[in-house]
Amino acid sequence: MYDIATDHASALTAAVLLLLFVVAVVGGLRFLAARRVALAGRITQVYDAAPSMTKLAAALMLLSGGIHLALVPGHEGITGVLFVIDGLGFIVFAIAAFLTNWWRRPAILWLVATILAYLVWVIAGWETPDQIGIACKLIELVALGLLMRLANPTRRTWLRRVWRATAFPLMACVTTLGIWVGGLAHPDALHAHAGALLQPVAAVATPEQQVAAAELLANTRASIARYQDPAAAIAAGFKPGPVSSADPLRHFQNSANANVILDPNRPQALVYAKTHHGLQLIGAMFQMQRAGQWGPDPGGPLTQWHQHEGICFSPFGIEFSFETPFWTCPIGSTSITTAPMLHVWIINNGKNGPFAADLDKAVQRELTGRS
């Protein structure tokens, strides 16, 4: 569900380089201090005297600052300006952590403001949440946790204790919720819906692709007509998938076809709708072997493959939910990404069309009585 935006990839390289640079600088200062260079000795002394927690918080703020600055070229206008201010601010606080005693509260405010500004940006649709942005928020949350822990409370009223205990989890919840809302409200062009990533394709199908798509539909329809009766499918080696009360569709999979690629005579699965009159064959599903391996799309944009990602799968009862932007799932379930799949709906699939990732809502309601 959350990928790495192309214009954000440079930040990953910048983060790694920055970490190596900091390690090299600290090593270099120690080397010079050992050779009695006065300035290097003083800086090393100040650095060594700082608590480990301060060092880690400063390193994380420096990392966040570096990532923000590395992202400036890909962000124009006010966003770019704010990234410069934010990045420089983090670097100033990272240095101030070793030189002043006033840095902690302003740094907390800076971190909270940065996280909240990111949420405003993604909820407003000015920024698409991606893994670099989310990783950066995670780094800032950890830095925030460290700074909050560095506090030395003088007044221990119960209200302050409750605030100290709940402020951080609350911030983590708000951050997750904000990224989630932003991602769901403004999915990028390749996300059909939450949890489904579409294969990148051209915008318009050529006449040849239109013919090829029609052929694929006709051949699949003719081929799977023999499986109208689920018993015939079972006899042919298709195994009924798990029953889920939440899913009005049921997939019958044939593991013997696992290595076949887009053969209308040997689909990987058959899709049945759970109607009031029993199971009704409504389509076939073709699937590749592994995640990220897009299949051939003879119809171009008409036969666009999709893969499901960001799904929490629980083997207890075969159930699904969405994972959080921080890639966490409830205990007892795990994050999964399916291999790319292409549905071919042999019934009239309304406005979604015969190769859509999903069954049209109105068609589904008509067939199963559920949306």
Next chain:
Amino acid sequence: MHHTPSTNSSAADIASVLVVVQASLSLVAGLSAIPFAIVEPGFRVLAVVTILMAAAMFWLARNLRRGRRWAWRWLVSLEVLSLAMTSLLSLLPIGTIRGPVPLLVNLVIPTAVVVLLAAARSDARRAA
């Protein structure tokens, strides 16, 4: 050259902050499963178990800061179990670790906690 007055900034203290981060992320995972629990009955149980586990981790983090050895033992067990599960799942072709966020959350933070807990133990032994 001033420093913010701080409480004990030992490895255990940093580990406790990371455990609080993990607990917060678990809490969010548990809460986020509640809407799905309406149609997926199994997720009702998983959501409750996850929220309870998050609460237990907050409590363990608090007791780790207070130097309780049992909290240290429980956390080492949990983190090692978590790392082992992640390692096993990453061997399967199900895309468990895809990108920097799952890498940080599922591998880097648990590994850092285990390393910090080991350092805290050796600090405590040295102090004794």
